[in-house]
Amino acid sequence: MTFSPENPQSAEPAIETSHTDEFVEQLRCVADTLPSRINVDSQSVEQGLAKLVLTLIEFIRRLLEKQAIRRMEGGDLSPQQIEDLGLALMKLEAKLNELKIQFGLEDEDLNIDLGPVGRLI
């Protein structure tokens, strides 16, 4: 392999866009969601644990919701069963929102970055 000034490996990286401000704003949002280094104190451990548990509950809640909607669309539930299922899921969502407030978590906190696979939710 030869290296010359024209060689792309020697070139300074360039960034090209006509919408700099917009990208800066969006990339800042991404940076804000990156996990910070873990501080092992009792409060952060508790919140970290709550975040993990609530993320899994949120994931399962969404699966249950989708399944309920599929069954409703499939017509294999009576009106009373639909009502009961809807009320149960509504209460579950309300309870989860309550727990999020209690642990100081936002909607976007309830997710797990699975690396190359993407995000859980």
Next chain:
Amino acid sequence: MKFYLYCVTDAEPNLTEVVGLEGRAVEVVNNGSLFVVASPFEGDVVAVTRENVLQHEAIVRKIFSTATVLPFRFGTLVTEPGLHSYLSSREAALLERLSQVRDCIEMSVKIIWQNSDKFCEIEPESQVSIPELDEIGAGTAFLMFKRQELIGNERLENEARALDDWLRCGLKDVVKREQVTIEPRQRLVVSSSYLVEQARLPDYRRELAKLQAERTTLHFLSSGPWPPYTFANIDLEFGAHFGVS
């Protein structure tokens, strides 16, 4: 003592005029056919500052200008025995990965889409009207609302996937490998990294320019050439090997 790691290469790198993070010395740790560019480091934490991040990138790029490299992610620290153990056990895999990225550079494309909310809108005929909602219970209304939300989200995901397919199709002949992240619910909907052979860089740029001209409503950010950070993937392996992140 620990080492702060910059990159791995398979040829002894030239470190003339290379200064490490916060003025530290930079040295080469050799193990078999592999050479790791590293700085001796006392302590357990690397300060995350703009200067340190830029210095890490500058050092990797300097080595990259004369050799094929697998860069480490910023902040990677390891003990000397740990490093040798990693290099000995992963030598064949690292050499294979180096051969995959040889003569290649990384290019990046990010796309912001506008008016993605319109994909979530429900046609009037599919919407549940208020009088109907009055006739049903709260639980049923909740499920119907969730159904509309689900339809909107599925439509959004399909649009994002179609966008990804369009980009993939347009660049498939000029890239060697790719890694794409799609976030349908975000305005920054596509973030792609491409491994491009150096000789194909003009072709890549031409094809990307064509794609940009095709979809003027999308906002593009393209960057590069970068060392192959995304395709090195050694930080992930390194974390798994030592149980660190």
